[in-house]
Amino acid sequence: MLDQLARQIEALLVATEEPVTVGRICELTGCGTESAEQAVLRIEAELASGGHSIVVARLAGGYRIVTDPELGFIVGQLFEGKRHSRLSRASLETLAVIAYRQPATRAQVEAVRGVNSDSAMRTLLERDLVKIEGRQETPGRPLLYGTTSRFLEYFGLNKLEHLPRTNEMENLLKLSAEDIERLASELSGEESDQII
Amino acid sequence: MSADGQTACRIDIQDFEGPLDLLLFLIRRDELDVTTIHVAEVAGQYLDYIREAEDLNLDIAGEYLVMAATLTRMKSRLLLPVERALMDDTEDPMETLMRHLVLYKAFKEVASELRENESIWRDVYTPPGERDRYEEDVTVTDPGQTSLLELLLALENMAEKNAPAPRHRIHKPLLSLTECVSVLDRLLSLESAKDFSDAVGKDADQAVVVSFFVAILELVKRGWITTEQSYPFADIVMKRKTERWEMNA
Numbered sequence: 001m002l003d004q005l006a007r008q009i010e011a012l013l014v015a016t017e018e019p020v021t022v023g024r025i026c027e028l029t030g031c032g033t034e035s036a037e038q039a040v041l042r043i044e045a046e047l048a049s050g051g052h053s054i055v056v057a058r059l060a061g062g063y064r065i066v067t068d069p070e071l072g073f074i075v076g077q078l079f080e081g082k083r084h085s086r087l088s089r090a091s092l093e094t095l096a097v098i099a100y101r102q103p104a105t106r107a108q109v110e111a112v113r114g115v116n117s118d119s120a121m122r123t124l125l126e127r128d129l130v131k132i133e134g135r136q137e138t139p140g141r142p143l144l145y146g147t148t149s150r151f152l153e154y155f156g157l158n159k160l161e162h163l164p165r166t167n168e169m170e171n172l173l174k175l176s177a178e179d180i181e182r183l184a185s186e187l188s189g190e191e192s193d194q195i196i
Numbered sequence: 197m198s199a200d201g202q203t204a205c206r207i208d209i210q211d212f213e214g215p216l217d218l219l220l221f222l223i224r225r226d227e228l229d230v231t232t233i234h235v236a237e238v239a240g241q242y243l244d245y246i247r248e249a250e251d252l253n254l255d256i257a258g259e260y261l262v263m264a265a266t267l268t269r270m271k272s273r274l275l276l277p278v279e280r281a282l283m284d285d286t287e288d289p290m291e292t293l294m295r296h297l298v299l300y301k302a303f304k305e306v307a308s309e310l311r312e313n314e315s316i317w318r319d320v321y322t323p324p325g326e327r328d329r330y331e332e333d334v335t336v337t338d339p340g341q342t343s344l345l346e347l348l349l350a351l352e353n354m355a356e357k358n359a360p361a362p363r364h365r366i367h368k369p370l371l372s373l374t375e376c377v378s379v380l381d382r383l384l385s386l387e388s389a390k391d392f393s394d395a396v397g398k399d400a401d402q403a404v405v406v407s408f409f410v411a412i413l414e415l416v417k418r419g420w421i422t423t424e425q426s427y428p429f430a431d432i433v434m435k436r437k438t439e440r441w442e443m444n445a
Contacts, residue, residue, distance in 0.1 A: 014323050015323065057320065064322060065322075065323070066320045066321060066322050067320060067321040067322075068320075069316050069317070069319040069320050070319075071319075072318070072319020072320065072321070073319070075319075075321045076319065076321075079321075083318070086311075086314060086315070086318070087311075087314065089213055089307065090213055092307040092308075092310055092311055092314075093213060093303055093304060093307045095307075095310070096303045096306045096307045096310060097303055100303075100306070112299060112300060112303060113213065113214060113216070113300065113303070114214045114215055114216040114217075114259060114263070114296070114300065115213060115214030115215070115216075115257070115259050116257075116259070153317075154314065154317060155310055155313040155314060155317060156313050156316060156317040156320070157313070163306070164306055164309040164310070165302075165306060165309075168302065169302060169303075169306065172298070172299055172302050173299075175295065175299075176295055176296070176299045179292055179295055179296060179299075180299075183296075
């Protein structure tokens with residue numbers, strides 16, 4: 001049996017539209033950070049011991065209750081034909097570059113990938129996985145892109161630091177920073193960046 | 197060329213995400229290490245592959261050809277004896293390419309890890325929440341933050357509330373050609389020229405200006421007046437040419 005606080009939080013995690021942060025939970029229930037976190041653990045334990053089909057997911061810096069991925073094949077039938085297709089390899093690669101190097105320009109992405117990434121970029125914007133974060137103050141003022149919180153949710157990540165191999169990628173990017181900039185400036189000289 | 201080089205093009209170029217991807221494939225196929233490969237060898241294979249693809253009239257993206265050119269240049273450099281001192285000045289393009297390959301390879305691997313995350317989390321479903329039932333109908337919006345759609349919806353709402361009774365609008369007819377011509381007949385003399393703007397009056401409305409303009413065109417066509425304009429959009433200066441105007445002639 002769950003206590004009153006845990007029940008309240010459980011209800012929030014079910015009804016929410018987006019992951020609820022600990023801060024928000026405290027605000028809504030009037031409890032402290034520590035007790036909110038403890039309560040979430042109790043909810044998890046309760047769900048697990050009862051053999052329930054739902055679990056607490058830690059996504060984009062918050063919590064929400066979701067169905068067990070193992071049951072995806074059953075639940076998916078409810079949404080047949082309505083689900084987004086998987087991302088293409090081009091989109092995934094583009095997204096990976098933006099994720100580790102954000103904010104990144106399209107030319108920088110193309111410098112790393114060695115191919116035009118226009119349509120991949122468009123898909124990612126349409127699907128709300130990347131967003132425009134401003135313009136780089138260099139000639140041509142190219143647009144800068146970053147990832148969204150939808151991105152974190154889509155890949156089941158709690159925060160950007162949870163991306164695979166963060167340290168390794170950071171070092172690699174540092175090593176190749178000059179190369180990327182050089183290639184990117186060559187590329188951006190050829191074509192101007194448009195808002196798509 | 198390696199033993200299976202002949203069949204290289206059976207591997208569809210469409211399967212690759214660009215020249216770097218193709219290079220990585222060739223390196224991996226020969227079980228070479230990206231960091232220690234012999235450029236000449238890989239370059240050779242890459243060029244063979246592109247050449248065969250071209251022979252088969254496959255559509256090859258420009259990026260592949262640029263890489264082919266770069267590799268050709270590297271290969272030719274290998275053949276030339278170069279003074280060590282000269283080499284130190286410029287960075288070895290091969291090293292740059294290798295660094296680029298290592299970087300791309302890492303992103304490619306990360307992308308495939310993200311693919312795994314994607315397939316797990318695609319199978320995760322969330323309760324739909326209350327978004328449809330309790331959508332706020334009064335939202336405070338900062339000036340300039342309203343979308344076009346919201347404005348149009350608001351306009352539609354207002355229009356429905358106090359829709360006016362349908363009204364007829366009566367348009368003032370344009371001046372007839374004969375009317376315009378008779379006005380000009382009175383205005384224009386053989387001796388002095390007259391400005392178009394004076395003829396139509398200072399605050400003439402668009403319809404009047406158009407009517408008079410058409411009249412002028414007619415008069416010029418008939419050779420009854422001459423017109424002059426000192427520069428584009430300047431006032432048109434009109435002068436009478438013939439004494440009598442017979443409209444019905």
